[in-house]
Amino acid sequence: MLVLENLSCGYGPFRAVQSLNLKLEEGSVNALIGANGAGKSSTLMSIAGHVKIQEGKVFYKNNELNQIAVHNRIRLGIALVPEGRRLFPDLSVEENLKIGAYHKSKQRYSTNIERVFELFPRLKDRIEQLAGSLSGGEQQMLAIGRALMAEPSLLLIDELSLGLMPKIIDQCYEVIQELKKQGMTLLIVEQNTKKALEVSEQVLILESGRKVWEGKAEDAKNNPEIFEAYLGLSS
Amino acid sequence: MLFLDLLIQGLLQGSIYGLIAVGLTLVYGLLRILHVAHAGLFTLGGYICVIVTNQTSSFLLAVLTSMILVGLAGMIIYRICYQPILDQPPFVPLIASIGLFIAMEELFRIFFGAYGLSFTELPLQEPLALMQINLKQAEWITIASSVGFVAMLAFLANRTKLGLAWKATVTDPEIASSFGVNIIQVRYLNFFIGSSLAAVSGCMMAVLNNLVEPTMGSVPSYKMLAIIVLGGLGNVRGTLIAAVLLGIIESYGTIYLDDLLDRDSIAFVFLIIALMIRPQGLFQRH
Numbered sequence: 001m002l003v004l005e006n007l008s009c010g011y012g013p014f015r016a017v018q019s020l021n022l023k024l025e026e027g028s029v030n031a032l033i034g035a036n037g038a039g040k041s042s043t044l045m046s047i048a049g050h051v052k053i054q055e056g057k058v059f060y061k062n063n064e065l066n067q068i069a070v071h072n073r074i075r076l077g078i079a080l081v082p083e084g085r086r087l088f089p090d091l092s093v094e095e096n097l098k099i100g101a102y103h104k105s106k107q108r109y110s111t112n113i114e115r116v117f118e119l120f121p122r123l124k125d126r127i128e129q130l131a132g133s134l135s136g137g138e139q140q141m142l143a144i145g146r147a148l149m150a151e152p153s154l155l156l157i158d159e160l161s162l163g164l165m166p167k168i169i170d171q172c173y174e175v176i177q178e179l180k181k182q183g184m185t186l187l188i189v190e191q192n193t194k195k196a197l198e199v200s201e202q203v204l205i206l207e208s209g210r211k212v213w214e215g216k217a218e219d220a221k222n223n224p225e226i227f228e229a230y231l232g233l234s235s
Numbered sequence: 236m237l238f239l240d241l242l243i244q245g246l247l248q249g250s251i252y253g254l255i256a257v258g259l260t261l262v263y264g265l266l267r268i269l270h271v272a273h274a275g276l277f278t279l280g281g282y283i284c285v286i287v288t289n290q291t292s293s294f295l296l297a298v299l300t301s302m303i304l305v306g307l308a309g310m311i312i313y314r315i316c317y318q319p320i321l322d323q324p325p326f327v328p329l330i331a332s333i334g335l336f337i338a339m340e341e342l343f344r345i346f347f348g349a350y351g352l353s354f355t356e357l358p359l360q361e362p363l364a365l366m367q368i369n370l371k372q373a374e375w376i377t378i379a380s381s382v383g384f385v386a387m388l389a390f391l392a393n394r395t396k397l398g399l400a401w402k403a404t405v406t407d408p409e410i411a412s413s414f415g416v417n418i419i420q421v422r423y424l425n426f427f428i429g430s431s432l433a434a435v436s437g438c439m440m441a442v443l444n445n446l447v448e449p450t451m452g453s454v455p456s457y458k459m460l461a462i463i464v465l466g467g468l469g470n471v472r473g474t475l476i477a478a479v480l481l482g483i484i485e486s487y488g489t490i491y492l493d494d495l496l497d498r499d500s501i502a503f504v505f506l507i508i509a510l511m512i513r514p515q516g517l518f519q520r521h
Contacts, residue, residue, distance in 0.1 A: 071412045088406045103415035
């Protein structure tokens with residue numbers, strides 16, 4: 001479904017990721033983990049189109065993404081939950097959700113917003129409120145909700161748990177489990193290794209822009225030495 | 236009655252300032268560029284209006300032609316002058332814009348002569364009394380069209396998908412494009428709309444003064460910069476209020492401070508004092 005072939009990407013002359021190969025199966029949940037600056041977010045943002053692909057290719061559903069303008073990638077089904085939420089703070093909750101369904105018809109918008117409210121009932125109560133006035137947890141819910149409004153087949157999630165209270169993190173991951181049940185393909189970038197392993201099937205560990213380990217999440221969980229070796233911490 | 240007359244004159248002047256400054260604040264909001272050459276587009280709008288009216292005797296046709304042509308000129312300026320240098324620090328597009336403005340003034344001089352143009356038959360001069368206020372048709376039309384265009388702009392921004400895309404692009408172009416907003420289109424449209432509004436105010440200025448000249452944009456260019464700062468850079472509502480306020484203060488000042496200062500000096504003294512007291516502008520960008 002999503003294939004990275006020998007991907008190198010970065011900013012200007014700087015290479016954040018070196019020759020990365022990766023294949024995501026349809027409906028799989030994948031975690032990209034690694035220390036700060038390992039190139040996790042750059043990988044994600046190059047798929048979304050915001051970090052320059054310097055070498056190699058990225059394919060999604062057999063489309064080469066480099067040939068597809070950033071604003072058209074969502075039409076292929078790729079949606080982003082960016083690091084730090086990056087909501088439109090001066091716009092209301094409803095307007096933020098409308099942006100999520102920007103390329104959808106009015107009818108699809110109504111259906112999708114009901115789905116989002118089922119997952120996050122709290123957003124319904126806050127619909128008129130400005131996104132910037134929400135709590136951190138509500139903002140993260142809105143960021144996920146905004147992406148779901150686009151009916152994605154591939155959801156890219158960057159640092160889901162960053163800066164959130166443990167209770168909220170749990171709530172967000174419950175929603176991830178729900179999306180997994182619905183068969184959505186997920187690529188999750190996380191520093192919270194434990195949470196990422198709980199939900200994912202495939203795990204990829206990056207270090208200084210290179211892939212250092214790839215395998216099943218179960219194997220990673222059963223071999224804590226992997227994490228000690230690559231991340232300097234125990235799972 | 237003098238009090239009311241002066242208020243109306245102030246509103247008239249303020250609506251012309253408002254229409255110019257809104258375009259400028261739209262560009263600033265979206266691209267963080269101080270688009271000084273906007274005043275050149277205002278002048279171009281005035282010239283097109285006079286020329287087309289003199290050729291066709293239709294003022295309405297002249298205004299529409301002016302809006303479309305100046306709108307396109309704004310898009311071309313964005314494409315040629317700003318788009319290639321968007322990554323540069325803000326003073327680079329600012330200098331490019333000042334250069335462009337000077338070049339435009341010179342081009343007007345070369346093509347249309349240094350002394351300016353007038354209408355062969357000045358349109359809309361009949362007096363018209365509404366609610367006991369006596370103004371020329373042209374003056375009523377100036378006020379009405381400003382209110383009308385601002386209302387249209389508000390509708391566009393708050394009630395349409397395009398307005399939503401525009402607001403999202405202002406806040407975070409990267410994420411807006413991730414959700415399917417074609418930000419290049421939004422930018423072109425922004426320049427088209429802003430420039431068309433400058434054209435309208437150029438047309439109104441032309442018909443109120445019966446004169447367009449190469450330098451008619453210089454004083455408005457200083458004033459519009461001060462107005463958008465006063466309005467809280469990028470804040471459309473604040474810009475409009477600041478523009479009307481400036482128009483009214485100028486209007487009263489020309490009567491009550493006439494012995495001391497002329498019209499433009501009054502405007503700048505007010506702007507300097509206002510900015511000294513509130514350097515962040517009267518209205519915060521929110």
